[in-house]
Amino acid sequence: MRFFQNENHLTISREPGSLRILDLKHIPQPQPNPNYDFDKNLQNLLKGKQLLHDDLPYKPDIIHEHYENGLVTYRAGILRNGKKEVCARCGNAEARWFAKFPCYRCGETCTYCRKCLMMGRVTDCTPLLGWQENKGNEPTSENHLLAWAGTLSPGQQTASINVIDAIRQNDELLVWAVCGAGKTEILFKGIEVALMQHKRVCIATPRTDVVLELTPRLQAAFPHTPIASLYGGSPDRHTYAPLTIATTHQLLRFYQAFDTIILDEVDAFPYTVEEALQYAVKQARKPQSAMIYLTATPNTKWQRECQQGKRNFVTIPARFHRHPLPVPQNTWCGNWQKPLQKGKLPNNILRWTKQRLDTNKQALIFFPHIALMEKALPILQKHHPNIESVHAEDPNRKEKVQAMRKKETLILLTTTILERGVTFANIDVAVVGAEDDVFTESALVQIAGRAGRSPQYPDGNVTFFHYGKTNAMEKAKRQILKMNREALTKGLVDA
Numbered sequence: 122m123r124f125f126q127n128e129n130h131l132t133i134s135r136e137p138g139s140l141r142i143l144d145l146k147h148i149p150q151p152q153p154n155p156n157y158d159f160d161k162n163l164q165n166l167l168k169g170k171q172l173l174h175d176d177l178p179y180k181p182d183i184i185h186e187h188y189e190n191g192l193v194t195y196r197a198g199i200l201r202n203g204k205k206e207v208c209a210r211c212g213n214a215e216a217r218w219f220a221k222f223p224c225y226r227c228g229e230t231c232t233y234c235r236k237c238l239m240m241g242r243v244t245d246c247t248p249l250l251g252w253q254e255n256k257g258n259e260p261t262s263e264n265h266l267l268a269w270a271g272t273l274s275p276g277q278q279t280a281s282i283n284v285i286d287a288i289r290q291n292d293e294l295l296v297w298a299v300c301g302a303g304k305t306e307i308l309f310k311g312i313e314v315a316l317m318q319h320k321r322v323c324i325a326t327p328r329t330d331v332v333l334e335l336t337p338r339l340q341a342a343f344p345h346t347p348i349a350s351l352y353g354g355s356p357d358r359h360t361y362a363p364l365t366i367a368t369t370h371q372l373l374r375f376y377q378a379f380d381t382i383i384l385d386e387v388d389a390f391p392y393t394v395e396e397a398l399q400y401a402v403k404q405a406r407k408p409q410s411a412m413i414y415l416t417a418t419p420n421t422k423w424q425r426e427c428q429q430g431k432r433n434f435v436t437i438p439a440r441f442h443r444h445p446l447p448v449p450q451n452t453w454c455g456n457w458q459k460p461l462q463k464g465k466l467p468n469n470i471l472r473w474t475k476q477r478l479d480t481n482k483q484a485l486i487f488f489p490h491i492a493l494m495e496k497a498l499p500i501l502q503k504h505h506p507n508i509e510s511v512h513a514e515d516p517n518r519k520e521k522v523q524a525m526r527k528k529e530t531l532i533l534l535t536t537t538i539l540e541r542g543v544t545f546a547n548i549d550v551a552v553v554g555a556e557d558d559v560f561t562e563s564a565l566v567q568i569a570g571r572a573g574r575s576p577q578y579p580d581g582n583v584t585f586f587h588y589g590k591t592n593a594m595e596k597a598k599r600q601i602l603k604m605n606r607e608a609l610t611k612g613l614v615d616a
Contacts (some may be wrong), residue, residue, distance in 0.1 A: 122174075122181065122246055124226050131195065133185055137144050141227050141246040142197045145507070151190035153253060157486050163187060165361035167252040168404035169321065171196065171210055171404075173241045174250065176374075184250065196376075198243035199232055208234035210243050211373055212400030222394040236397055240373050251376055266361065269309050269342040276437040276613045277307045283435040284311035284413055288320075288381050293412040295427065298437035299446055300417045300541075300570020305335065305439070307502025308383060309342055311413070316346060320380035323365045325372055326403060328394040329353065331385065331542055335366050369398040375405040382406055383413040388420060388563050389541065417570060418563035418600075439608035443615050444579035447572045449565070451594060454586040457554060461496050466553075469506070470586055473551055477532060478505045484532045484549045485539060487568055489557035494534050497553070501532070510534035514517055540567040547578035555585035555594055565597035 123139035124131040130151045143146070166177060174181055187193040194464035200207045207214045213236035224231035228583050231450045234243045243249070243281035273281055274489040280296055287294035288311045296305050308324070315322050321531070324339070326332060327449040329352040333447040349360040351367035365379070384392075384402060392398045406412065419427070426432035440446070486501075491512045498510045509530050511521040518538075524530045525545060533539075537559060550572045552560060560568075565585065572581025585594055 122248065125126060130189055133181065134173065135228070141229065141231075142195060142248045143199055143201065143245040145197070148195050148197070150194060150253070151189055151191040157187075157190040158193070159187060159190065159192050161424075164192070165253055166359050167193065167250055168361055169252070169376065169405075170374055171249040171251055171376035172374060173198075173243070175241055177250070181266075187419065192253050194253050195274050196251065198247045198249050199234065199245050206232055206238060208243055209241070209249060210234070211237035211397040212404075213237070213397060216470055237373055245542055249376070255305050264345045265313060265343060267309055267313040267342060269306070271306060274303070274439075274441040274443075274613070276439050276608075276611070277423065277441065280435045280437050281307040281310050282310060285314050287311075287413060287433070288315050288411045291380075291409050291411050293414070293433055295414045295416070295423065295432055295434035296437070297418065297419055297427070298415065298417060298433055300567060301440045301441060301544075301574040302417075303441050304385070304415050304437075305338060311365065311381075312343070315381045315411075316343070319363075321363055321365075321369060322381045322383070323372070323375075323379040323405065324385060325367050325369050325405075326385040327369050327388060327389045327398070328386070328542065329368055332366050332368055334542075335385075339364065339366060345615070369401060372401040372405040373397070375401075375497040378405050379410060380407055381411040381413070383415065385415045386541065387414045387416045388418050391509050392419075407606055409554060418566045420563070430433055435606065436604075437599065438604040439613035440574070440579070442576035442579050443613065445605040445608065445614050447569060447581045447583045448601055448605070449569050449583040449585050449594075449598050451555075451585050451587060451598070452591055454553070454588065456588050457586065458588075461500075462487075463491065464496075466497060466498060466500050469529040469585070470551070470553060471501075473584060473586075474532065475504060477549055481531070482549055483528065483530075483545060483547060484551065485545070485568075486532060487540070487550070487552045487560075488534060489554045489559045491536055493554070494536060498534055501534070505531065507531040508534070511538065512536045513538045537564055537568075539571070540564050541570075543571070544574050545571065546575045547581075548572060549582040549584075551584045551586060553586050555592050556589050557585040560591075560593060562593045562596040562600065565593060566600055569597065569601060598605045 123132045123135050125139050129149050148389045161337040184193055198209055201210050206219050213234055218236040219232050221230050221232050312322055330351045339347055346364050347362040349357040349362035349365045351371040427434045457467050494510050500507050509517055509521055569583045572583050573579050
């Protein structure tokens with residue numbers, strides 16, 4: 122698109138002298154016209170968003186009419202700082218992620234961002250569209266009363282109060298809660314407080330399966346509140362809702378939308394390694410907003426900041442069933458990869474597996490790499506046919522996990538794909554090759570957290586088989602012991 126810039130507004134034009142939005146020194150924003158009969162569906166599509174014309178079922182002239190009446194906002198999609206280009210949507214500033222093409226919209230050679238291309242092409246001439254904040258044209262509020270009638274444990278109650286305070290004060294808070302502590306339930310009262318104050322709330326998580334799991338739980342807790350569930354291919358993509366549950370990728374479409382963002386699994390891939398996702402979360406927040414981080418395994422930097430009083434945090438060091446966390450046992454198994462190449466496994470790994478088979482006890486056995494796991498599978502299946510393996514690219518992944526839940530599979534070999542986000546009632550856990558770099562402190566704590574989650578089966582064996590202890594193994598064990606001591610001191614577990 123090309124524009125003529127007048128004193129107080131823009132005019133769409135391709136006449137000589139017109140400019141791309143990138144080339145405008147200033148983008149004027151007309152004052153809202155209170156008498157304009159605006160399109161409420163367009164408002165719902167754009168409020169708190171940063172979308173392209175191609176994302177909307179409206180012609181550019183209709184959108185521009187709303188701009189002229191002070192409701193639609195324009196922002197440049199590509200910014201230039203000297204010769205350096207920056208994508209305003211995803212924050213990419215690396216030259217290798219930009220490319221050029223002959224653009225039919227503006228008639229020039231346009232630069233576009235390849236980093237967020239899957240969300241639509243942002244170019245030199247494409248504006249990012251939003252909706253002007255205006256109290257007079259807000260979507261109507263609903264009754265947001267909480268319907269959940271459960272009871273919080275003392276640890277959960279303390280965390281819940283801290284969450285409420287952070288939301289009220291537009292503060293940041295880290296909730297450091299052990300695996301199985303019941304993090305979702307501690308959010309309910311804080312979400313209710315925010316919604317009753319007409320604040321817009323987003324729960325963001327790196328993984329689609331968590332969005333799909335959380336959506337029905339939140340809908341049951343807030344039955345009268347519209348909820349948008351956003352992930353790749355979601356039918357709610359253009360739904361406006363006071364409560365949004367989304368993957369962090371979907372936040373690339375939002376701009377200053379939320380009064381409260383609750384970021385679940387802040388330590389999880391891909392959020393930890395993709396700067397665009399971290400940028401998206403920051404852009405999705407309003408300038409005055411609350412930020413709640415949830416994790417069982419904060420990174421070393423955050424742990425240090427907590428200890429030094431530099432980060433606002435609250436811990437839940439115990440599970441709601443008042444039993445301590447299972448503590449991992451470090452067991453040396455020698456150079457286990459060498460016999461594996463010959464179709465064998467170390468005797469202590471085989472004994473550990475056979476003990477579970479003999480007692481009909483379900484177990485997860487983690488391997489650092491798919492190829493090594495697949496070599497181990499037929500060796501273990503000789504002892505019992507009811508053993509399976511699963512990994513991220515497995516086309517039957519969901520079915521295999523479900524078979525484990527139904528106790529149709531006795532032992533499941535897995536990569537780190539099952540280190541978090543899955544719960545089995547009564548299992549033991551082993552890690553083969555715990556010395557591998559893939560098993561970070563965070564991963565090992567999460568893996569250990571698969572055991573002992575059920576009130577009926579609060580105990581579980583966790584064994585790290587290794588060919589040499591690592592700092593990650595020692596740190597993971599120390600973190601679990603620290604939480605158990607803190608829980609005991611606070612009276613949150615039964616001695």
